[in-house]
Amino acid sequence: VSSKYGGIRGLSGVKKIIAVSSCKGGVGKSTVAALLAKEISSRGFKVGIVDLDIFGPSLPTLFRKHERVSLSENREFIPHDVDGIKLMSFGFLVGDAPAVVRGPIATNYTKQLLTQTFWGELDYLIIDAPPGTGDIQLTMTQTVPLDGALVVTTSQILSLNDVIRGIKMFEKVNVPILGIIENMAYQLCCSCSAKNETFGQSNIEKIEDLCGVNVLAQWPLEKEWTKSLDLAIHKGLISSSVDSLMI
């Protein structure tokens, strides 16, 4: 039994833990995390995702799974399995109503989700972290050692400071930043397939210069992804993004 994760029973079969973060909601972080998980799973690896957003869980909607999870005899949460991907979320505990919790209760729930879920053998556990750098994110970095963090943003990031603060949070605890994925960076014309950029390059270059973090990939605005997480539409791009993560 691996002691890599400090002897936490539920994580003893997990090989690598990657956090997917963002500095504000709505940039598509959960969508990106889910598509990356599906791609890694399609390569034959065992993958799990844990969604730490207490206030707006993502996994029930993304994977169309709304049932509660059951408990093992050791009182650990048994994650859902959808197409071979293990899933755990607050949405599977309290249903769709957003939890009205604050402070210490939220951090306790966060620790439970991370340490009391029985994942079994996983090559990768992907953490879908809530946007920002608050208590829940700090709890995440303090509760489990992360092998890497990926930042999801859009080219319209209006506050460079927010992105930089997020990057610094991981650097402070020596978590390597795997890179930035710029989501919704362009749209392929529905008529002629020309690439139409959304906002242009300037902000992303500034972050690269300021933090030394590089943009791994630019993903398109893909309306189909608002309806279903179809890998096939941009398989080459998602696949090379996973390659660039180099995990």
Next chain:
Amino acid sequence: VSSKYGGIRGLSGVKKIIAVSSCKGGVGKSTVAALLAKEISSRGFKVGIVDLDIFGPSLPTLFRKHERVSLSENREFIPHDVDGIKLMSFGFLVGDAPAVVRGPIATNYTKQLLTQTFWGELDYLIIDAPPGTGDIQLTMTQTVPLDGALVVTTSQILSLNDVIRGIKMFEKVNVPILGIIENMAYQLCCSCSAKNETFGQSNIEKIEDLCGVNVLAQWPLEKEWTKSLDLAIHKGLISSSVDSLMI
């Protein structure tokens, strides 16, 4: 001297006051407000804009004006004049550093900007309100009677509740909602000029059904507008939007 605005000296020459609002930052509210002001001004009307965002003033950047304003003998702010449009903003008081103020100080500053600026004769005063429904927005509705409010949003509004709360704030004080402008709703292909929708229609229809507020216009994602407020690029659209405002 008109007593329409409760005998506030600085507003005594103003015929109509319109608020431009949004429920979150970055939807392009200030850009839309400025373009509408320029269009109205191009029709020969006297227009002023007051930007109430203490923490992130918009007008200095949009109109490339950074000098401080001077005071009249009555200690009223003398707004800037750029191409015939009168402009007032916190950015013209404290420079580009965002003010670090909270609560009562912010509301006092807001009242001052609204009531102690000498606008002279104006057909329209446009208020660029900060996003949301906090103290500053409430102070605005309590300090000056508004002839109408316009809501700016994007098709990716993730929280219908926020939009609805904004609309209700105006309804509570009997301010007519002139309508919604859905910004960045589509992009014209740079290659073939086909219209590529950004996110689709569903959220906007829900708001229309829930609140009985209609979408006046859909404006495109126009990269040129991140560099300069050029009316000409979409003159027909901006012009018909002003017609639809029916003010």
